[in-house]
Structure formats: structure tokens, C-alpha cells
Amino acid sequence: MIVGKVVGNIWATRKDEALNGLKFLVVKPLDYSSGKDLPTVVAADTIGAGIGETVLIVNGSSARMALGRKDIPIDAIIVGIIDVVDVEED
Template sequence: MIIGKVVGNVWATRKDEALNGFKLLVVKPLDEYTERDIPTIVATDIIGAGIGDNVLVVKGSSARKALDKNNAPIDATIVGIIDEVDIDDN
């Protein structure tokens, strides 16, 4: 799983039919431990996340399984909104 922050929305009038009805959000993955800069991703949202939320994202086949859409062209899905993250600096 990936921890990320929702930074935007994606609207696509024309897209693969399998994506119809899905909310698409732009997520900036966060690396709280090393603070690396990781490129943004687009993820489907099944839990009602919004801009500014810290979220849990699954990728690959897990992303499709979370949606029960094994044949859809989906690579990332938001599966949780994070309340708090504790990291041990040692």
C-alpha cells in the first residue's frame, strides 16, 4: 500500500467504458521517512476521499480487486482515508 495526499481531481468525458461511474483523483505519494519526491498518480476512489485527505492506495491487481473490476484498466485505487501516521525515527 501507498500513503498519499489527494491533490486534485481528474475529469475525462471520453474514456474506456469500464471507467464510467468512477471518481478519479490525483494522489501525491508521500514518503514520510525519507521525504523523497515521488511522481503523482491517478487513482479511482471508492470511499469518498477529497482534496487534502491523506489516503491509502493499492496498486496493480489489488486496485482492480478492490473495485471488483478485474478487466478494467485501473492501476490504483484509494481504499482508506488516514487519520494519523506515527513514524519511529530510530
């Protein structure tokens, strides 16, 4: 799983038919241990996340399983909106 911050929306009027009805968000993964700047990802959103929210993402086959469809061409999906992250610093 990946923790990230929603930084944008994607609108795509032309896409694979299997993606119709899905909302897509741009998410910046957060690395609490090293502080590295990680590349953004596009994730499908079925829970209603918005810009500025911290979210939990699954990717790969777990993303397709979260939708209950093995035939959908997605690699990442938002599965939770995070309220608080507690990270112990060394």
C-alpha cells in the same frame, strides 16, 4: 500499499466505458523515511476522499480486486482515508 495526499481531481468525459461512474483523484505519494519528492499518481476513488486528505492506495492487480472486477483498466485505487500517521524517527 501507498500512503499519499490527494492534491487534485481529474474530470474525463471521454474514457473507456469500464471507467464510467468512477471518480479519479491526483495523489502525491508520501515518503516519511527519506522525504523524497515522488511522482504523482492517478487513483480511482470509491470511498469519497477529497483534496487535502491523506489516503491509502493499492495498485496493480490489487486495485482491480478492490473493485471486484478483473477486466477494468485501472492501476491504482484509494481504499482508505487515513486519520493519523505515526512514524518513529531514528
